[in-house]
Amino acid sequence: MGLFDIFRRRAKHPASETPTSETVTSETSTTSVSGSVSATETSTSEAQATAAVTSATPASLTSVASESTISVSAASEDSETSVSAVTATPSLTSTVTASATASAQPTSVTSVASTATSTASTSSVSASDAASLTTTSAVTVSAVTPSLASATSSTSTASLSTSTTPVEPASTSDDQPASDEQLYDQGLAKTRHTFGERLNALLANFRHVDESFFDDLEETLIGADVGFDMAVKLSDELRDEVKLQNAKKSADVQNVIVEKMVEIYDQAGSQEESNALNFAKEGPTVILFVGVNGVGKTTTIGKMANRYHQAGKKVLLAAADTFRAGATEQLDVWAKRADVDIVTGKPQSDPAAVVFDAVQKAKRDDYDILFVDTAGRLQNKVNLMNELAKMKRIITREIPTAPHEVLLVLDATTGQNALTQAKLFKESTDVTGIVLTKLDGTARGGIVLAIRNELHVPVKFIGLGEQIGDLRPFDPNEFVYGLFKGLIDVSALDKAK
Numbered sequence: 001m002g003l004f005d006i007f008r009r010r011a012k013h014p015a016s017e018t019p020t021s022e023t024v025t026s027e028t029s030t031t032s033v034s035g036s037v038s039a040t041e042t043s044t045s046e047a048q049a050t051a052a053v054t055s056a057t058p059a060s061l062t063s064v065a066s067e068s069t070i071s072v073s074a075a076s077e078d079s080e081t082s083v084s085a086v087t088a089t090p091s092l093t094s095t096v097t098a099s100a101t102a103s104a105q106p107t108s109v110t111s112v113a114s115t116a117t118s119t120a121s122t123s124s125v126s127a128s129d130a131a132s133l134t135t136t137s138a139v140t141v142s143a144v145t146p147s148l149a150s151a152t153s154s155t156s157t158a159s160l161s162t163s164t165t166p167v168e169p170a171s172t173s174d175d176q177p178a179s180d181e182q183l184y185d186q187g188l189a190k191t192r193h194t195f196g197e198r199l200n201a202l203l204a205n206f207r208h209v210d211e212s213f214f215d216d217l218e219e220t221l222i223g224a225d226v227g228f229d230m231a232v233k234l235s236d237e238l239r240d241e242v243k244l245q246n247a248k249k250s251a252d253v254q255n256v257i258v259e260k261m262v263e264i265y266d267q268a269g270s271q272e273e274s275n276a277l278n279f280a281k282e283g284p285t286v287i288l289f290v291g292v293n294g295v296g297k298t299t300t301i302g303k304m305a306n307r308y309h310q311a312g313k314k315v316l317l318a319a320a321d322t323f324r325a326g327a328t329e330q331l332d333v334w335a336k337r338a339d340v341d342i343v344t345g346k347p348q349s350d351p352a353a354v355v356f357d358a359v360q361k362a363k364r365d366d367y368d369i370l371f372v373d374t375a376g377r378l379q380n381k382v383n384l385m386n387e388l389a390k391m392k393r394i395i396t397r398e399i400p401t402a403p404h405e406v407l408l409v410l411d412a413t414t415g416q417n418a419l420t421q422a423k424l425f426k427e428s429t430d431v432t433g434i435v436l437t438k439l440d441g442t443a444r445g446g447i448v449l450a451i452r453n454e455l456h457v458p459v460k461f462i463g464l465g466e467q468i469g470d471l472r473p474f475d476p477n478e479f480v481y482g483l484f485k486g487l488i489d490v491s492a493l494d495k496a497k
């Protein structure tokens with residue numbers, strides 16, 4: 001199924017339609033909460049549970065955390081690390097379960113595996129499209145021309161209008177738990193809005209398609225962080241298309257611009273690529289998080305820990321950033337929030353020793369997943385990379401198939417810098433996937449297109465907020481839809497076929 005099908009499908013299912021599979025889906029959701037979610041698939045009932053935690057105020061989370069009992073055991077003398085088991089109060093657990101069960105909705109079941117999403121996505125239209133209709137009007141480059149060949153001057157006039165409707169708020173955590181679609185929708189609003197505005201401005205400046213139109217288009221695309229290569233490729237392909245269809249007016253090409261972007265995006269991902277996490281066939285799965293300071297590694301680990309803990313996995317964290325003051329404490333807070341165990345070391349101690357102890361504990365105590373937080377000092381690249389290599393060596397020595405993933409965390413708000421960082425890390429370590437954080441706080445979501453087009457490393461998760469539930473497996477269809485909906489005219493798409 002092509003990416004455009006998601007546009008067509010959503011267009012065919014108006015907001016008022018109620019899915020028929022309500023009862024069945026709800027039951028599935030509830031069952032999943034009780035712990036039957038498989039390693040590579042995540043039902044959104046889990047996400048609902050996650051979001052239920054999120055909806056607790058920070059104050060209540062903190063108070064629960066402070067009520068938690070921390071039992072320290074097995075201090076390892078030679079490595080100066082200590083292991084603490086964190087047990088959250090039963091009240092948090094029971095609240096989560098109750099909320100998750102109560103709020104399980106037909107709209108919420110989504111599988112990480114993209115092939116399995118179609119039914120759930122279809123059924124989720126009704127709940128979230130009511131909200132998304134507003135979004136659409138906020139960013140729509142109004143009245144897209146039906147096709148290249150049949151544009152009229154009235155449609156081109158309409159397409160020059162620029163909307164000034166404010167972008168909807170990015171945070172969802174205080175409201176009802178958000179479905180994947182809602183979270184994507186809200187998280188990408190800034191990018192969509194900015195991109196829509198830029199496209200409008202471009203179309204307003206040029207009534208005719210000529211060379212300077214293409215120059216400006218390239219600049220617009222680069223400004224939207226889709227990456228230089230992609231911008232050039234896109235305008236080249238568009239030039240050909242425009243010649244082919246003998247299009248003269250700039251407004252005629254709007255749909256084609258978006259169509260081409262989606263096509264190029266699709267092609268770039270056509271290699272063997274999986275967004276799902278690689279799990280160990282047996283024994284603990286070890287996932288190493290790398291990335292420079294402040295990109296959101298610790299927060300992401302906290303969110304992931306919560307996600308998999310909610311899915312019934314036994315999760316352990318390793319605080320291997322022993323250098324930055326406060327890093328261990330920060331991860332410890334997330335461990336308490338997510339109700340998982342953590343292995344920590346003394347400040348300035350050898351991070352590899354923490355990793356060693358954590359792997360030992362993961363094996364000995366039958367943990368399903370070990371998430372390893374690492375330091376991110378970019379200014380000291382050689383040392384950092386040596387340190388990462390040492391950690392990896394230790395992990396592989398203890399578990400030959402590990403680490404099962406090396407996830408590079410990138411901050412989407414840094415735009416092209418994120419791409420540069422990704423290239424650096426990719427050169428020095430085997431990055432297996434990317435977590436792109438802070439997409440909610442940026443208009444630079446186009447960076448996903450650049451990463452895909454230039455690095456060919458799959459984006460596996462995206463961060464769409466600061467709360468514990470604001471992490472989602474990356475779904476290219478949801479992403480592209482969230483980015484371009486309102487900018488593409490579905491009826492024109494069908495006519496063009």
Ligand SMILES: Nc1nc2c(ncn2[C@@H]2O[C@H](COP(=O)(O)OP(=O)(O)OP(=O)(O)O)[C@@H](O)[C@H]2O)c(=O)[nH]1
Pocket residue numbers: 291292293294295296297298299300321324327375376437438439440441462463464465466470
């Ligand atoms: N809006 C938003 N903020 C985020 C997201 N992920 C992380 N943050 C924020 O980014 C800031 C830095 O996050 P950290 O998790 O401390 O980053 P880090 O990479 O662990 O940083 P170091 O420990 O210094 O290496 C925090 O204020 C987080 O709340 C996200 O998806 N959206």
